[in-house]
Amino acid sequence: MLLACVAACSSPRVETAPPAAPVATATAPPAAPPARNASPPAVVTTTPAPEAPRAPPPPKVVLQVGDSMVGGYEGLAKALAPKFEALGAKFYRDWQRSVGIATYDREHTIDDLIKKHAPDLVIVTLGANDVSVPFPAVLAKNVQSIVRRASASGRACYWLVPPLWKKDTGIVDVIKKNASPCKVFDASYLKIARRADGIHPSDAGGAAWAEAFFAYYEGSGPATPNEPAN
DSSP: OHHHHHHHHHSOOOOOOOOOOOOOOOOOOOOOOOOTTOOOOOOOOOOOOOOOOOOOOOOSEEEEEEEGGGOTTSHHHHHHHHHHHTTTOEEEEEEETTOOHHHHHHSOHHHHHHHHHOOSEEEEEOOGGGTTOSOGGGGHHHHHHHHHHHTGGGOEEEEEEOOOSSOOSSHHHHHHHHOTTSEEEEOTTOOOOBOTTSSSBOHHHHHHHHHHHHHHHHTSSOSSTTOOOO
8 A cells, every 4th residue: 555655646746737718810801892883093194284385496597578568677677677686697678669479479589589698587578469459369379489489498488467457358368378388477467556658567566566476486476466256
C-alpha cells in the first residue's frame, strides 16, 4: 500500500488550460445590388479657350491703289500710311479720279505699279464709282481679274469697300462674292465725316475708316463694322 501511494504521490501534476472560448468574427453585410436604370456618372469635359487672333507679319512694302476714295495725301491714305509705316513698311499710294472697276481692269496701272514697287501687300480701293450701275453682276469678271493680279504669287491683298453715302445697286455683294483670295473689308455701313461733296471722306472721316480697317487687319475688329442685325 505504501509503495502504491509513493508512486501515485510522486507523479507530477499536469494542469491543462481550459478550452479557449470561440472567437467571434465579424461578417460584412452583403453588397447592395446595383440600382436598376442608374445613370452613369457625368463626364466633365473642358473646352480649351480659343486662341487670340494673331496679327499678320508686318509687310515690307504696301501699295494702295484705286479711285479717288484712296484719298491721295488726304483722307484714308493720309491716316493709313502712318499705321503701316509704324510697322516698318514703306507705303505707296496711287489713285485715279472717277475710275470704275471695269475701266481699272482694262488698264495696266496695277501691273505697272506692282512691277515698280514690288509690294508684299496690296490694298485695292474700288467700287465708289459703281454704286449706281444698273447691272453690277457684269463686273464680277473684272473684280476677279483685278484680284488675280493683285494677289499673284501669294501676295497678301485686301479690297476695301467704301463707306456708302447712298444705297448701292449691288456692287458691294458682287465684290464680296468675287474678291477671293483677297480679303474684303466692307465699310459700307461705316458712318464717317465727309468733305463738302458729301461723298469723299474728310481727314477725320479717313481716320475713322483707317482705324476700322486696321483693327480688322490686326485681327481685333470685324470685317463689316456697324453691320445691321438681320
